[in-house]
Amino acid sequence: MRRGSGVEGGKIRIYHLYQRTLSKKERGSFLKEEYGWSGSTLDIQGSSFSMMNCRPSKGITIIKKINNEDYVRVMKWSEVEERIGLLIRQNEYLTEEELKLVQSKKEESIKEELSQMDTEAEELTLFDLEEIETEEKPVVTEGYGTEVAFIPKIEAKKERINHGETIFEQIYRNKTNGFSFENIDVAQFYPSKARDKIKANLEAIRLSKEISQTPGRIATDKEREVLAKYVGWGGLASIFYERDDQYLSERNQLKVLLSAEDYRAARESVLTAYYTDPRIIQAIYQKIEAMGFKGGTILDPSTGTGNFFSAMPKTIRENSTLYGVELDPITGKIAQQLHPDANIEITGFEKTPLNKNKFDLVISNIPFDNFKIEDTNYSRKYSIHDYFIKKALDSVKEGGIVAVITSMSTMDKSDSSIRREYAEKADLLGAVRLPSNAFKKIAGTDVVTDILFFQKNSERELKYSPSWVFDGTDPEIPEVIMNNYFIRHKEMVLGDLAIKNFRGQTLTVKPREGDLIDHLNQAFLNFDGQLTISTETEMIDLVSVEKEGLEKEIPMFNYGVIDDEIFFNDAGELEKYTGSKKSIEKMKRLIEIKEALLSVIELQRNTEYTQEELQASLNQLNACYDEFVATYDSINKTGKIFDRDEYYPLLKSIEEVQEDGTVRKGDIFFQATIRKIEEITQVETAQEALQLSINRQMKVDLDYMVSIYPKDKEIIIDELEDSIFINPTKYQGDIYGDVWETREEYLSGDVKQKLAEAKLAIESYPEIFQKNISALEQSQPTPLKAGDIDYSLGATWIPT
Secondary structure: OOOOOOOOOHHHHHHHHOOOOOOHHHHHHHHHHHHOOEEEEOOOOOOOEEEEEEEOOOEEEEEEEEOOEEEEEEEOHHHHHHHHHHHHHOOOOOOHHHHHHHHHOOHHHHHHHHHOOOOOOOOOOOOOOOOOOOOOOOOOOOOOOOOOOOOOOOOOOOOOOOOOOOOOOOOOOOOOOOOOOOOOOHHHOOOOOHHHHHHHHHHHHHHHHHHHOOOOOOOOHHHHHHHHOOOOOOOOHHHHOOOOOOOHHHHHHHHHHOOHHHHHHHHHHHHOOOOOOHHHHHHHHHHHHHOOOOOOEEEEOOOOOOHHHHOOOHHHHOOOEEEEEEOOHHHHHHHHHHOOOOEEEEOOHHHOOOOOOOEEEEEEEOOOOOOEEOOOOOOOOEEHHHHHHHHHHHHEEEEEEEEEEEEOHHHHOOOOHHHHHHHHHEEEEEEEEOOOOOOHHHHOOOOOEEEEEEEEOOOOOOOOOOHHHOEEEEOOEEEEEEEHHHHHOHHHEOOEEEEEEOOOEEEEEEOOOOOHHHHHHHHHOOOOOOOOOOOOOOOOOOOOHHHHHHHHHOOOOOEEEEOOEEEEEEOOEEEEOOOOHHHHHHHHHHHHHHHHHHHHHHHHHHOOOOHHHHHHHHHHHHHHHHHHHHHHOOHHHHOHHHOOOOOHHHHHHOEEEOOOOOEEEOHHHOOOOOOOOOOOOOOOOHHHHHHHHHHHHOOOOHHHHHHHOOOOHHHHHHHHHHHEEEOOOOOOOOOOOOOEEEHHHHOOOOHHHHHHHHHHHHOOOHHHHHHHHHHHHHOOOOOOOHHHOOOOOOOOOOOO
16 A cells, blocks of 8 residues: 555655545545556565456455465455555655655645646545455555656636635644644634524634635645634524524624524424534543553544544544544534544434444544434444443443533433443543533533443443442432432532422522633543553444445335345434344345336336347236246235335336236336437427426426536526426525526425525625515515414413
């Protein structure tokens, strides 16, 4: 891997690639093109002969002969991407001379080299990782030729967002290339007032989207400070109150910045998205360092914007491989831009593979809420905070640490079964109960939370449950139950226990005088534990293997087979079918019939076929169907197991059900029943082009319309007049992009919201959105009068 692609300048190009904010798929696609079709001999120690072959469709094949025996190793591009990334993160990819060469290049040279990279992602299964043999280390070659970096010089682009620093000045400043609180006064970093927090959030979202518009664009130091001030919407619920005009301007700005789906997600996060004070995180790391942790594989399963990475000590970060998981797309994208050195996936933790015994440290502020999480790796559902701890304990190595901030209900709830499961996996090294104001400054909320330190110890036999599994009552506050640990260790409660009347009598912790961090550090002195984990580094896959094959192999709302297992594509999410052996076999036969039927239809609709080709296709359909009926009876009688598949009605329609209930084959089994689609290559008017675009492309596709109505896009837009409108939430300055909607689509739905969005957009683009406002004003619904409102007798609330 250290030799590069073997092409002039290839190694330097690859190094630059990993300094950019790119996905694994984009990096893998670039490597595939960079290595191309090539081959060379190698000089691997201990082998009498060795060589390497590169194939875009397969990856890199290493062949080596040792003691007259051939050893072959095939690495997919996903594995190549991981291995090179690991070498770069460990500062072992470039030699000292190569690193000096890279660092000596001027900014213009770097930008030119990066701009020439073609990293357009292909449909490539980059995360379909095979198990990597732990005893086999990456192939390293020594003394293979001479790498020559050629980096031409060009003029830099003039248009840049003005945040005070040039775009790429941070690329080589340090190895990690991630945002850090190391030289920042975190006590003064975040705004304190709600309006200022909202403003900071809007600025961060706006900047994040602007950075995302330029592929490979890396945020500068000052831009990262803007991004890092994003604190989510926990404690800022007022911005979403539609009846309150206090934050009307900010609310409208947010609606323009976010899609409807992202806006709903932001609104729903106000009760769960509470960001952690970096000073608390720094205190946690200080304790972890004292336990002997110097670095390793680290996972934050609820990453947010990555504060647990930003507050990480430099000595740990430089010796660690970072992994993160974040569900919210906006927050996850900001995290990726703040920490391009980390492997951050934007998905739910429950959708990531169960990487058992892989991580040295799992550290996080896990989400608090009342809903349950379903994960096929477990036999039952768990409440969200219980689930995160359980999966974290499964993911960490023996002797490794799980350090989490969680709701006090984890320790205090009366059902002790989940704590029993924790005890079977790990020892509780200690727990600290924080006062209710610990999240007040950043998240603007009063909530009591616990910091829990577990050390995995699942190989020992648990003869009895430790006392911390159970709850009890404290004589000082007998009204509520509390975990035995805090009853016996009052010094670990950083405040005064009290009762508040919220949904009944609820425990709270009132803050004491003095600095919280001083109290926390003092409490940590009571923790025991010393790290006893393996220092071996493994590559870890946070993306489900099945998910990568899904988009190509199984259409949405269809059943399909991958690696001899049945999956259902539920709106882009893969669900594994787990019925009995008999039902699985039945489902496979139905899938075969569906695929054979679709092949018959496709042949007739889209190709000039011969009678022999048609007959062969019909024979396949008949064979599949006959085999199914012989075993299970007709589809109409026994096929309901397949009713989630969008083609189930079609499968039923190929049978003719007689009045007496018998079933026979329809005409499609014996003859052509479908007329070939005649491709329309040209139309006469812009309206016809629009209709065909909607029918064929399912949207206003100007490129497609030009292909069948050969006029300039500007002319087509003028001819369509008020038949199409630009959606201001999609507009980024290009009127010829994917921003248009038909009149019927745009002037329907929440037209009040759309009018507000158009009025905000017209401030910047008056010549574009005036027609939107005129049309939307005429489409507003008639306001209800008092007499139009119905209510029931006895109703406790009547809308005003």
